[in-house]
Amino acid sequence: MVRNIVVIGGTSHPQLTQTICDNLGIPPASVLLSKFSVGETRVEIHESVREKDVYIIQSGGGKVNDHLIELLITISACKTASARKVTAVLPLFPYSRQSDIPYNKSGAPLVKSTLQSSSFTFDSIPPTPYPEKIESSSLVNGIDCLQNHLTNAQIDDRDSATSNGIRHPCVNGAKRRDTLDSTRSENSHFQANSLPATPGIPNSNGTPHEEAINARAASSLSIIQAFEPRPGYRQWVAQAGTLVADLLTCAGADHIITMDLHDPQYQGFFDIPVDNLHGRPLLRRYIQRHIPEYRNAIIVSPDAGGAKRATVVADSMGMDFALIHKERRPIKSSDRQNATMMLVGDVRDRIAILIDDLADTSNTITRAAKLLKKEGASQVYALITHGILSGDAIERINASVLDKVVVTNTVDQEENLKKCPKLEVLEVGHVFAEAIRRVHHGESISVLFQYD
Numbered sequence: 001m002v003r004n005i006v007v008i009g010g011t012s013h014p015q016l017t018q019t020i021c022d023n024l025g026i027p028p029a030s031v032l033l034s035k036f037s038v039g040e041t042r043v044e045i046h047e048s049v050r051e052k053d054v055y056i057i058q059s060g061g062g063k064v065n066d067h068l069i070e071l072l073i074t075i076s077a078c079k080t081a082s083a084r085k086v087t088a089v090l091p092l093f094p095y096s097r098q099s100d101i102p103y104n105k106s107g108a109p110l111v112k113s114t115l116q117s118s119s120f121t122f123d124s125i126p127p128t129p130y131p132e133k134i135e136s137s138s139l140v141n142g143i144d145c146l147q148n149h150l151t152n153a154q155i156d157d158r159d160s161a162t163s164n165g166i167r168h169p170c171v172n173g174a175k176r177r178d179t180l181d182s183t184r185s186e187n188s189h190f191q192a193n194s195l196p197a198t199p200g201i202p203n204s205n206g207t208p209h210e211e212a213i214n215a216r217a218a219s220s221l222s223i224i225q226a227f228e229p230r231p232g233y234r235q236w237v238a239q240a241g242t243l244v245a246d247l248l249t250c251a252g253a254d255h256i257i258t259m260d261l262h263d264p265q266y267q268g269f270f271d272i273p274v275d276n277l278h279g280r281p282l283l284r285r286y287i288q289r290h291i292p293e294y295r296n297a298i299i300v301s302p303d304a305g306g307a308k309r310a311t312v313v314a315d316s317m318g319m320d321f322a323l324i325h326k327e328r329r330p331i332k333s334s335d336r337q338n339a340t341m342m343l344v345g346d347v348r349d350r351i352a353i354l355i356d357d358l359a360d361t362s363n364t365i366t367r368a369a370k371l372l373k374k375e376g377a378s379q380v381y382a383l384i385t386h387g388i389l390s391g392d393a394i395e396r397i398n399a400s401v402l403d404k405v406v407v408t409n410t411v412d413q414e415e416n417l418k419k420c421p422k423l424e425v426l427e428v429g430h431v432f433a434e435a436i437r438r439v440h441h442g443e444s445i446s447v448l449f450q451y452d
């Protein structure tokens with residue numbers, strides 16, 4: 001039993017909090033986490049934290065923004081209640097993919113939008129928005145309006161440049177909308193049913209169901225084609241990772257414990273200690289125990305960004321390695337969905353094991369699996385640290401040629417397990433409990449990463 005320590009669980013993953021507390025031999029602290037009817041988060045700490053070391057467990061995934069605000073308020077509540085030290089334990093760190101935003105060649109950000117004949121929408125809540133499911137109310141929310149105005153403003157500028165410098169008045173947006181519609185009709189590749197086939201990957205390789213899901217998602221994932229950058233101006237997109245790091249520090253966090261940061265350099269955004277634990281030992285143990293004749297299998301990175309992660313696993317286990325190269329900066333929205341994928345390495349008649357840090361929409365792993373099967377792989381496993389699995393990811397995995405998807409429970413998988421027979425979950429609670437115990441006693445935690 002660890003003394004003088006308080007563990008508080010956020011609402012993101014109560015089961016993981018309980019496992020961590022069971023491993024530490026203490027009960028979770030009594031707290032009230034709720035919401036006022038307006039939607040604001042309410043936090044009450046029901047026991048003394050004075051001069052105690054407090055560990056707050058809150059993961060990303062799910063209602064990520066609500067969880068983040070709840071974490072910030074809880075940190076602040078503990079600090080103002082005289083906690084000696086507050087450590088935020090974020091098994092999946094939210095927003096860590098947003099330290100850099102991918103841009104297309106024209107400078108427009110690669111963001112999700114859904115194109116309808118009359119308007120854009122930027123809904124990103126699960127499920128992955130389908131054009132036919134858009135509600136008219138979604139067209140009037142703040143971000144949609146802002147983006148529409150941005151787009152319309154771009155078109156206005158173009159118009160004014162080609163019409164003797166006279167700016168068209170905005171009468172109920174009618175002029176702008178007309179222009180926008182005509183711009184859209186020129187971009188016929190934006191129509192949901194006219195997507196190009198995946199270069200290098202004939203459509204016939206996937207199941208018809210998978211093709212349908214991917215085509216539907218491709219039609220939803222769009223760059224604003226009407227966007228044309230003003231000369232000398234590149235549209236600014238917030239790099240939210242920096243802000244989130246600052247928010248945690250300002251709220252009063254003294255220390256961060258997380259696992260498999262998408263970009264390990266994100267640790268440099270903080271001026272407090274960040275312990276980035278590794279999920280690799282768990283994945284490695286799974287390979288050794290569950291994959292038959294694993295030494296003949298081949299580790300595959302589904303994109304160049306994850307090559308280092310995957311090679312570390314391959315090298316430490318004396319296994320072969322292959323890489324899928326994914327085109328990173330497509331010009332058209334449909335290209336992001338259908339970007340060219342090329343395999344470097346030989347997977348024929350072997351079990352291919354995809355290793356990645358996270359699966360969100362699961363487009364990456366399902367498309368990689370399709371390519372690997374096409375290249376002759378006998379089975380395809382995906383071993384992922386963070387199973388975010390948002391939107392219709394589970395549906396996509398079920399329809400894919402993937403044989404098995406193994407994730408850790410840094411994100412709650414209870415509901416996903418019920419819906420996905422291919423899914424297996426590895427427990428991480430004991431890893432975080434050991435990290436907390438070591439940090440609390442001032443012991444080194446490097447032993448938790450010294451296996452590579």
Ligand SMILES: O=P(O)(O)OC[C@H]1O[C@H](OP(=O)(O)OP(=O)(O)O)[C@H](O)[C@@H]1O
Nearest residue numbers: 305306356357358359360361362363364
């Ligand atoms: O399930 P999905 O929605 O397909 O997302 C998963 C992919 O996203 C991340 O990489 P990213 O695309 O950000 O590229 P990077 O690794 O080069 O940073 C991650 O490393 C996966 O490869």
